[in-house]
Amino acid sequence: MKRDDLPPSVTPDPAWAELIATASAPYRSTSRWAYHWARGKLSRDPVFRGLLERGELGGARVLDIGCGQGLVATLLQACADQQRTGRWPAAWGAPPAATAYTGIELMQKDVDRAEAALSRLALMPRFLCADMCTAAFPACDLVVILDVLHYVDHGAQDGVLRRVRDALSPQGRLLLRVGDMADARGFAASQWVDRVVTWARGHRVPPTYGRPLAAWQQALQALGFSVRAVPQSQGTPFANVLLVADLRP
Ligand SMILES: C[S@@+](CC[C@H](N)C(=O)[O-])C[C@H]1O[C@@H](n2cnc3c(N)ncnc32)[C@H](O)[C@@H]1O
Numbered sequence: 316m317k318r319d320d321l322p323p324s325v326t327p328d329p330a331w332a333e334l335i336a337t338a339s340a341p342y343r344s345t346s347r348w349a350y351h352w353a354r355g356k357l358s359r360d361p362v363f364r365g366l367l368e369r370g371e372l373g374g375a376r377v378l379d380i381g382c383g384q385g386l387v388a389t390l391l392q393a394c395a396d397q398q399r400t401g402r403w404p405a406a407w408g409a410p411p412a413a414t415a416y417t418g419i420e421l422m423q424k425d426v427d428r429a430e431a432a433l434s435r436l437a438l439m440p441r442f443l444c445a446d447m448c449t450a451a452f453p454a455c456d457l458v459v460i461l462d463v464l465h466y467v468d469h470g471a472q473d474g475v476l477r478r479v480r481d482a483l484s485p486q487g488r489l490l491l492r493v494g495d496m497a498d499a500r501g502f503a504a505s506q507w508v509d510r511v512v513t514w515a516r517g518h519r520v521p522p523t524y525g526r527p528l529a530a531w532q533q534a535l536q537a538l539g540f541s542v543r544a545v546p547q548s549q550g551t552p553f554a555n556v557l558l559v560a561d562l563r564p
Contacts, residue, residue, distance in 0.1 A: 330404045331364050337393035345431040349384055356386060362492060362547055363390060370408015371559055374457025374488055380447045381463030382418030385429035388440035416440040419450050447475050452482035461492045465523040480538045489560040497527035501554025528556055535560045
């Protein structure tokens with residue numbers, strides 16, 4: 316290959332800026348609100364870039380529980396596009412390799428927004444309006460649950476986690492973001508923001524159910540996951556933790 320034919324080397328900051336722009340763009344033509352929400356959330360919430368930097372979004376068949384307006388789906392598509400054109404930063408982990416995506420979301424308005432904006436993506440994401448406590452989960456390799464489980468009580472949380480384990484392939488992975496109740500101040504701050512956002516989105520503000528980090532880890536280990544905790548709150552007043560939970564055959 317001649318020097319001029321090589322793809323330009325890509326550094327992480329411009330690559331991330333491009334991913335935010337590409338992933339938000341599909342919402343622009345359907346809802347200004349959804350577009351600005353997508354841009355704001357991808358820019359300010361460290362979880363999304365962190366998942367890509369650490370190469371944690373691997374898995375062909377992705378199930379996103381409590382998917383909201385489908386940010387993970389559009390991000391997966393943007394990653395595939397960026398990788399195809401040789402603009403994936405060498406400093407990051409392996410790019411995601413999703414071939415199928417199912418999002419489950421309780422709120423019909425979010426499902427409508429997701430479908431309106433994202434149904435024409437090459438990934439062909441599927442969005443189901445359903446309650447995670449009763450919905451059938453499709454067979455999958457990667458499950459993403461970001462800031463969702465605390466909306467249901469502990470018994471229902473355990474039921475969802477058990478059905479997630481049963482739906483995952485033998486080497487499947489669960490990415491679960493939760494609040495660590497052992498950090499009382501940080502947990503209260505995240506719950507307060509969560510309530511304000513839920514209210515601002517026009518939803519009823521429900522009671523929430525947390526656990527200390529050690530109890531989340533125990534619950535996952537009891538189901539056969541090996542668990543790694545990735546702190547998510549550096550530089551913020553919150554107590555969020557990402558649990559990377561892997562099944563081992
Ligand atoms: C804080 S938002 C997070 C959205 C998305 N995971 C993200 O990170 O952008 C929580 C989402 O979970 C959904 N949710 C709450 N309870 C649910 C349930 N029982 N079944 C399915 N989705 C639920 C809410 O409607 C909301 O869209």
